[in-house]
Amino acid sequence: MTGLPSTATTTWVLNPTRCHLKTIQGKGRGVFGTIRSQFTLTYSSSSFSATQTIPARTVIETSPVLLFSKQEYDDHGRHTLLDHYTFNSRDGRMALALGLGSLFNHAENPNVSFSVDIVQERIVYTSTRAIQPDEELCIFYGHQLWFDPVDEDDLPFTWKKLGLDKEEEQLDDVELVQGWVVDIPDPTYIATMLKWLKQAGLDKDALSHLKRIRRQAASLHPPPRYVPRPPTSPTGLPIPRYPARTPTSLALKNTYWPTVLCPRRKWEPEPWTTARVRWASAAVHRLKRAHTDAAIAQNGELPVVAHVPIPHPDPTQLSRPFFAYDTRTSANHPLRHAALDVIRQIADDRAAQPPPSGDEAVKNGVQYLLTGLSLFITHEPCVMCTMALLHSRVKEVFYLVPMPRTGGCGGLTCIPSLKGVNHRFSIGVWKEDPGDSDWPDPLDPTIDV
Numbered sequence: 001m002t003g004l005p006s007t008a009t010t011t012w013v014l015n016p017t018r019c020h021l022k023t024i025q026g027k028g029r030g031v032f033g034t035i036r037s038q039f040t041l042t043y044s045s046s047s048f049s050a051t052q053t054i055p056a057r058t059v060i061e062t063s064p065v066l067l068f069s070k071q072e073y074d075d076h077g078r079h080t081l082l083d084h085y086t087f088n089s090r091d092g093r094m095a096l097a098l099g100l101g102s103l104f105n106h107a108e109n110p111n112v113s114f115s116v117d118i119v120q121e122r123i124v125y126t127s128t129r130a131i132q133p134d135e136e137l138c139i140f141y142g143h144q145l146w147f148d149p150v151d152e153d154d155l156p157f158t159w160k161k162l163g164l165d166k167e168e169e170q171l172d173d174v175e176l177v178q179g180w181v182v183d184i185p186d187p188t189y190i191a192t193m194l195k196w197l198k199q200a201g202l203d204k205d206a207l208s209h210l211k212r213i214r215r216q217a218a219s220l221h222p223p224p225r226y227v228p229r230p231p232t233s234p235t236g237l238p239i240p241r242y243p244a245r246t247p248t249s250l251a252l253k254n255t256y257w258p259t260v261l262c263p264r265r266k267w268e269p270e271p272w273t274t275a276r277v278r279w280a281s282a283a284v285h286r287l288k289r290a291h292t293d294a295a296i297a298q299n300g301e302l303p304v305v306a307h308v309p310i311p312h313p314d315p316t317q318l319s320r321p322f323f324a325y326d327t328r329t330s331a332n333h334p335l336r337h338a339a340l341d342v343i344r345q346i347a348d349d350r351a352a353q354p355p356p357s358g359d360e361a362v363k364n365g366v367q368y369l370l371t372g373l374s375l376f377i378t379h380e381p382c383v384m385c386t387m388a389l390l391h392s393r394v395k396e397v398f399y400l401v402p403m404p405r406t407g408g409c410g411g412l413t414c415i416p417s418l419k420g421v422n423h424r425f426s427i428g429v430w431k432e433d434p435g436d437s438d439w440p441d442p443l444d445p446t447i448d449v
């Protein structure tokens with residue numbers, strides 16, 4: 001295997017206006033309007049110019065299109081993901097935009113208009129007003145949307161940024177781990193080698209962002225006659241720890257080992273629909289009611305309540321909703337925190353169900369306690385509970401009252417954003433309505449909740 005090339009230059013320009021792509025919570029990828037001057041990336045440095053405003057009536061993008069006949073589209077395309085990406089043309093054909101054209105999201109008040117030019121087989125996108133740097137560029141899809149958009153600003157909670165947004169766009173930022181590689185001089189050994197890796201359990205998820213094979217440049221002087229040679233012994237090699245989030249980062253990572261481009265992180269929140277917002281709001285309503293009951297009963301307990309509702313949109317993952325209260329006083333046990341109590345209840349319930357069967361179940365992690373579930377809790381869980389939630393593979397945690405001095409979900413620290421943790425979950429902080437009389441009281445800030 002070869003080492004790093006000493007010099008190399010790659011230029012990445014998405015389109016002449018130098019728009020770029022970003023992942024937006026709730027929408028997937030979207031196009032953003034930063035105009036950058038063309039930047040040159042070398043393995044040792046990269047340079048960017050200041051961002052600029054895009055003036056009104058600027059042609060932002062011209063995307064070539066693939067045209068599908070109506071018949072072709074009705075019979076095939078309509079039944080696939082393409083249905084979310086195609087434009088109607090006046091003659092009844094469907095146009096699939098290549099380039100950035102398929103990635104503009106929808107807005108009621110768009111800052112970009114488009115026109116489908118069937119003769120030239122292209123779509124031209126033009127700014128309708130001046131667009132500020134880093135503003136999202138959106139078009140209007142029409143009045144009959146097939147999705148149910150909820151703007152991030154309209155969500156009843158705020159996502160905590162996990163602080164993992166470093167895009168590794170400089171060589172020094174690329175995180176590496178030690179991998180093992182073998183040279184396979186004779187390609188007929190490749191299939192056997194891959195099979196063996198699987199059988200030996202070495203084809204791990206942690207490596208799923210890396211291609212298994214890196215081809216060597218062909219030798220200028222092939223051996224005069226074919227001599228089959230077995231693979232060499234493994235040697236250590238630094239390889240990227242994470243997938244590439246941007247094309248720039250991909251170019252850098254590929255110099256270590258062929259890596260995949262994966263703009264969306266697995267643990268990032270999925271798009272939210274109004275139905276899901278209703279489901280979460282109902283869970284918070286139940287949580288607040290349970291908290292009011294707990295506060296009235298008191299009995300010397302901390303009025304902290306945790307609630308795991310039947311999940312949305314897949315209700316089959318849990319037999320019933322769960323509630324747990326802080327019981328450290330009555331149980332005379334310092335670890336009886338509400339979050340730990342609810343984890344234990346669900347563990348008991350899941351243990352009583354028939355065990356998952358087959359490799360698939362194990363692979364998907366269904367044996368973990370809170371896999372696929374969402375926790376709603378009145379106060380931000382402490383570091384210990386957050387760690388337990390992480391080990392339980394919880395999907396997301398929403399809390400009402402932050403605990404800045406003891407919380408593990410962004411207060412004192414943010415456990416799911418630490419390097420090296422083997423699971424991450426999303427964290428939402430519920431927005432307080434000033435007139436809300438059911439809102440839980442703050443607690444002594446030094447208490448571990």
Ligand SMILES: C[S@@+](CC[C@H](N)C(=O)[O-])C[C@H]1O[C@@H](n2cnc3c(N)ncnc32)[C@H](O)[C@@H]1O
Nearest residue numbers: 026027028029084085102103104105106147149
């Ligand atoms: C043409 S694609 C746009 C690019 C897409 N975001 C992606 O990552 O591939 C259309 C899809 O984007 C999402 N989308 C577009 N506009 C949205 C909005 N305002 N709110 C939520 N989702 C949106 C919907 O899932 C829709 O099916």
